[in-house]
Amino acid sequence: MKANYGYTDGSGDFFITIDTDKCDGCGDCVTACPGGVFETGEDPHDPFREELVAVVTEEQRKKIKYTCAPCKPDHDRPDLPCVAACKPDAISHSW
């Protein structure tokens, strides 16, 4: 499942996509993210899945544009910590 967490508002589209077919719930993103955007737990959108999965926390869902901003400088942007930490390559950002 491609789980898109985030929002669209007048200033653009801000979504973090977690591919739950790739995510193994290891939690590397949780420790890598300086903004506390991720957590692992039961898959809220698939009641029959038994493995853990990473999700964007309820608290962050409506403000990731701001929380993620420090990792997204205008130029010489390094790899995002969450994307770099994710071994199965399950995380992507829309902006």
Next chain:
Amino acid sequence: MSEKTVSETKEFWRWKEYRWHDESMDWKSAAIISAGVDIGSVSSQAVILLDGKLYAFSNQRTGFDSPESANNAITWAMENTGMSLDDIHYTVGTGYGRVNVPFADKAITEIACHARGGNMMYGNTVRTILDMGGQDCKAIRCDERGKVEAFLMNDKCAAGTGRGMEVFADLLSIPIEEVGDISLTVEEEPDPVSSTCVVFAKSEASALLREGWPKNKVLAAYCSAMAHRVVTLLERIDVVKDFAITGGIAKNRGIVSRIEGELKLKSLKTDYDSQIAGALGAALFGQALEKKRRK
């Protein structure tokens, strides 16, 4: 100081609440009775299934108190059936207020429930479901079993939701059930309003009314802006046919036909009430979970 007596206020946004149950079915002979309760931001639905078949539902506005709304919804669905809460084997809560359904055995997100409910309502060929709710909008792609493959939800902004339509119904003093049809009476489709934000779109519409635009043209301009807005959301998850719309706005032909026009894709029709999709999905999960519990 003299005061003018306030004339009776008319709430143009207010839609009729209703319930239904199938009198030809006997719940006492059912092996599994499951219920789904969808406490949305605007409306609450309760659905009761007998062995996976639709038996009863209710649809009413959500109050400020979620547990009370949940109780009201299920009580109304059971009205005149002789059934009580204790007769229901498994209840699943969903929607915004899902954690506040006191009698629910489990809470499941509305994304999963809409996919599952949509699969039953529109048949297993449905792959893309757009749920246009009271205060949010969800785009869901699912497989032939109703399992979610991709989803996206926008609940940060009221553009593209029932709330936006309510604001326009009130602005133009047109009952909410009629706005869609009236927006389709324009001879030529006007340019959409430029603002997607409901608040600014309303100011823009007020200006257009002052310029002398008729109501139907203003509505058409708003409906097409709203349709465009949700289509951009849908495109992010890739629209695969068959396509279906659930939620209250699925009853608004003005929006539905404009979305269909932009996507160049017809939406599926159903005999079910489009507003019960979430509660129906929840009840179907209840049915499956009860089966699992008894094993």
